[in-house]
Amino acid sequence: MKSKNMLNYGARLKIETLVKGFSYAIGLVGFLSVARETGFIYNLLFAGLCAFATYREYKLNFTVPRWGINIVSVLLIALALIRITQDNMVVPALESLIALLGVKFLEEKRFRDYMQIYAISIFLLAGSALLSLDMLFLAFFFTLIFLITMTVVLLACYSEDSAMELQFSTAVKILSRAFLITLISIPITVMFFIILPRTNYPLLNFLNRASSGLSGFTDSITLGEISDIFEDNTVLFRAKMNRVDDKYLYWRGIVLEHFDGRTWRNIGAPENIKLWRTDLRGERISQSIFLEPYNNRYFFGLDKPIYVRYPRSKGFDDLTFSLSENIMRKIKYDVISSLSDTMPARKEEANRYLQLPMDKHGTLSKIKELADSITGNKKGEAAVNALLGHLTGGMFRYSIKGMPVTKKPLEEFLFARKEGSCEYYASAMAVMLRLSGIPARIVGGFRGGDYNDLGGYYMIPQKYAHVWVEAYIEDKGWKRIDPTPAGSGGPTVKIRKGFMLKLKLFIDSINYYWSVAVINYNLEKQINILGGVMHAFKQPSLKFEMDKKTLAELGLFIIAVPAVLGLLLALLRRKRQTIEEGLLSRFLSVMERHGYKKGRAEGLEEFISKIADNGIRESAAMFVSKFQRFYYRDMKIGKDELKKLDDIIVEAKRRRADSNR
Amino acid sequence: MTETQGQRLNEIIKFLSVYLHGKDKALRLSLITFFSKGHLLIEDLPGLGKTTLAIAISKALGLSFGRIQCTSDLLPTDITGLSIYKKDSGEFEFHPGPIFSNIVLVDEINRATPKTQSALLEAMGEKQTTIEGKTYKLPKPFFVIATQNPVEQFGTFPLPESQMDRFMMKISIGYVSREAEKEIISGGSRREELYAIEPMMNSDEVMQIQRDVKGKVYSSSKIMDYIMDIVEATRNTKYILAGISTRGALALNATAKTNAYFHGRDFVIPEDIKELAEHTIPHRVIFREEYDSLDKKEIVRSIIDRIPVPA
Structure with a gap:
């Protein structure tokens, strides 16, 4: 008998030891996930604190005063705040977290302290994901989830009864349950793994209008196809730079020189061998541009960009820069621009910008007549100004709604409707210039930008897309001409003020920092897979050309969403229980474990009178008489009383073991 | 006291x-x-x-x-x-x-x-x-x-x-x-x-006790709900033609209070009502003719046994 008891005792585990041990393990995993990135000093500090805390836990009998720990914690957070800079945010924060975790270990731990340790560990792991994301992250991730799931279960028991001892088999059972929870959570997590790091990628883009009737940057301009343009508020790029005068805010992207009567295209300027154009005068401005993926290959820079620093970027003679493939992920590049509105060029080069389409409908001759009547005898710059005056003089109105869908868009614009978008103005201007013998080309890009003082950058949404004209003026070179009437509500600069803009800019600065943080983070593969799924749904015939992997992911998505929703609902329902109901359900579940189940229509006293075991009935009666006094008198159970009642429940829980012995 | x-x-x-x-x-x-x-x-x-x-x-x-x-x-x-x-x-x-x-x-x-x-x-x-x-x-x-x-x-x-x-x-x-x-x-x-x-x-x-029962025994709104559940059940069951009247509901509450008092409590619990139900209910409801021959206490008990208690 005695030996059996001894054996039992040996197989019992103190729950406190378990909770402590696992909590240290959780902290350690959190630490290890970032240890490669954080500074040596901090790693050493953590190791030291950790070792000391473990030693204190088992050998020393003294407690570090809580106020001391709080002061140190505040100092550590302050230190982190001081060290954080815009470019280096993550590492200092993680280092402070590591130190904080080490300090936390020193504490005499209560329930919330354990929870804080877990929270910090999760933060550390999340932080490590910002620095590098490889297979090791997944390993840490699942270890952490597994450990935390299990320890929280143990912690719940521990907080009820700190002296509780667990049978070895029970501990193993909890362990295996926690492992199961982790396993179940894997598919859901994988889903988030795909989506989360790129939440600002327009995931639901497929819901948008399929037509390209959104305002935004395009690499060709076609007139007379779309009657309405919708403003697209998504930010295409952010340019970190000093504030400049609004009149300089022309962002050059592409030059279109070939016109076929309806469409302007880029047919390729000769590549510019000279990397630095020293012949450009004007203030030099450097910008760091954070460009969102946008399915095209052009870099944007403040007009006139003379240098773009990005691997494999190509510069062209017309001062445009591009990659040979589309930009499919967030990139950052540096640009140096010269704020000059003219750009020297030789006349021979300029002459290739006189191309005109064949005059099929007689439109061109009509336009030529108009241009001649406007310019009269004027030549060169004077002629340019005269033509510009015709368009901006007030006869024409800016509009992006109700534009004519026609085969002869320019004729319609110039002679009939006299309203249209910047594309019409620029086309009309360029065609009239060419008809007057002045080389001209269309430049596509953006006009304007919202300056974010908080982050020190310009935010350029798609709706600021704009086209303007460059005309060649002898002895001067290419001169920027914007024929679109200013202040007419178009994408020309609108000075927006007020709270909403400030709020928008503030929110965008968070976005900006996120972009900065994940800029080197390559995820386009995952996004493409998801995009493929979305795309397949977009097809009217719904062709399943997805591979097995995509299908599996889709299936997981379908399973995961209801699962998560169900979980949330269950949590909400749990929350609605009052203290009294919670207490009662705890009591009843303990009784049920003893084999006594209360009927729905059974009163509490009625219920306990049926309990056969004297010991259990005694503690149950004690609970019921105390509980009823509050419950049926509509009185709130005080903290002390709650504790007492909980104690009775705990006692009742152990009754069985006692009577069995 | x-x-x-x-x-x-x-x-x-x-x-x-x-x-x-x-x-x-x-x-x-x-x-x-x-x-x-x-x-x-x-x-x-x-x-x-x-x-x-x-x-x-x-x-x-x-x-x-x-x-x-x-x-x-x-x-x-x-x-x-x-x-x-x-x-x-x-x-x-x-x-x-x-x-x-x-x-x-x-x-x-x-x-x-x-x-x-x-x-x-x-x-x-x-x-x-x-x-x-x-x-x-x-x-x-x-x-x-x-x-x-x-x-x-x-x-x-x-x-x-x-x-x-x-x-x-x-x-x-x-x-x-x-x-x-x-x-x-x-x-x-x-x-x-x-x-x-x-x-x-x-x-x-004696009259002091009568006053105490009425004034000092607390009947919670949960108990009121329980009584109302019982009253409604008698009004909706197939066994009974005319259920408990408002006077009947008052009687359920009053007797439950006295019962609690007898048990030395100053608050009512559902058992106080359940215990007396077969004496307080059957005579004040009218059973449908086809069930008139059955044991009425039994019917009342079966109705009450289906009503969940507040706790």
Whole structure:
């Protein structure tokens, strides 16, 4: 008998030891996930604190005063705040977290302290994901989830009864349950793994209008196809730079020189061998541009960009820069621009910008007549100004709604409707210039930008897309001409003020920092897979050309969403229980474990009178008489009383073991 | 205070049970009805100790006792009393009837004519009686114990359902156990001794307890909901044609409070209601004819067993 008891005792585990041990393990995993990135000093500090805390836990009998720990914690957070800079945010924060975790270990731990340790560990792991994301992250991730799931279960028991001892088999059972929870959570997590790091990628883009009737940057301009343009508020790029005068805010992207009567295209300027154009005068401005993926290959820079620093970027003679493939992920590049509105060029080069389409409908001759009547005898710059005056003089109105869908868009614009978008103005201007013998080309890009003082950058949404004209003026070179009437509500600069803009800019600065943080983070593969799924749904015939992997992911998505929703609902329902109901359900579940189940229509006293075991009935009666006094008198159970009642429940829980012995 | 008073009541029950062999339960129910300021209907065969029970209660509580034996020629004035012309003073003098007692035993109430019955029931409800245009208050406390014989049907006027509702509880004493009956036979009737017992309370104390039950026992809104659940269930079940009235619901609450008081609690729990349900409910609802032959207590129990308690 005695030996059996001894054996039992040996197989019992103190729950406190378990909770402590696992909590240290959780902290350690959190630490290890970032240890490669954080500074040596901090790693050493953590190791030291950790070792000391473990030693204190088992050998020393003294407690570090809580106020001391709080002061140190505040100092550590302050230190982190001081060290954080815009470019280096993550590492200092993680280092402070590591130190904080080490300090936390020193504490005499209560329930919330354990929870804080877990929270910090999760933060550390999340932080490590910002620095590098490889297979090791997944390993840490699942270890952490597994450990935390299990320890929280143990912690719940521990907080009820700190002296509780667990049978070895029970501990193993909890362990295996926690492992199961982790396993179940894997598919859901994988889903988030795909989506989360790129939440600002327009995931639901497929819901948008399929037509390209959104305002935004395009690499060709076609007139007379779309009657309405919708403003697209998504930010295409952010340019970190000093504030400049609004009149300089022309962002050059592409030059279109070939016109076929309806469409302007880029047919390729000769590549510019000279990397630095020293012949450009004007203030030099450097910008760091954070460009969102946008399915095209052009870099944007403040007009006139003379240098773009990005691997494999190509510069062209017309001062445009591009990659040979589309930009499919967030990139950052540096640009140096010269704020000059003219750009020297030789006349021979300029002459290739006189191309005109064949005059099929007689439109061109009509336009030529108009241009001649406007310019009269004027030549060169004077002629340019005269033509510009015709368009901006007030006869024409800016509009992006109700534009004519026609085969002869320019004729319609110039002679009939006299309203249209910047594309019409620029086309009309360029065609009239060419008809007057002045080389001209269309430049596509953006006009304007919202300056974010908080982050020190310009935010350029798609709706600021704009086209303007460059005309060649002898002895001067290419001169920027914007024929679109200013202040007419178009994408020309609108000075927006007020709270909403400030709020928008503030929110965008968070976005900006996120972009900065994940800029080197390559995820386009995952996004493409998801995009493929979305795309397949977009097809009217719904062709399943997805591979097995995509299908599996889709299936997981379908399973995961209801699962998560169900979980949330269950949590909400749990929350609605009052203290009294919670207490009662705890009591009843303990009784049920003893084999006594209360009927729905059974009163509490009625219920306990049926309990056969004297010991259990005694503690149950004690609970019921105390509980009823509050419950049926509509009185709130005080903290002390709650504790007492909980104690009775705990006692009742152990009754069985006692009577069995 | 409550507990000691509750204890005292239990002591009274214990003491009286010496004289009322094996009638503890009936005694308890009677006292609950009494302290709930209600009236009691005992449906039982003759000779089972109804009168003894009434006398015992009145003596132990130190209250006056009156008895009316109902027959078909009983007049309302036989109950309420009447004014008689006095030749010497030349005035009418009021002679109060047996109803002017604290505890009134109305034996075989279903033998009285409806007119007499209603005079009695009015007195029960209003706690006052009107004779020749003059209103007389009945003494306080006022408690009617009516009995009726369930078997004898010939020449009786069964109480209409609406009148049944005026009784807070309907109980039956039933046969006592073999042991108790043997003891009664060997010892003989002890009714004589009952008349001699010292009262254990006076009417002031009794009324104080009645006030305490009403004012100091707390009935939570959860309990009210539970009562309402029961009331609604009786109104919606297929067994019952007419469910519990509002007066019935009041009676459920009042008796539950007294029951809690007897248990030494100053708050009501669902058991207080459940325990009394088979005495407080069956007589005040009308069962559908097809279920009339079933045990009505059983039906009520089955209805209540389906209603979840608050806790």
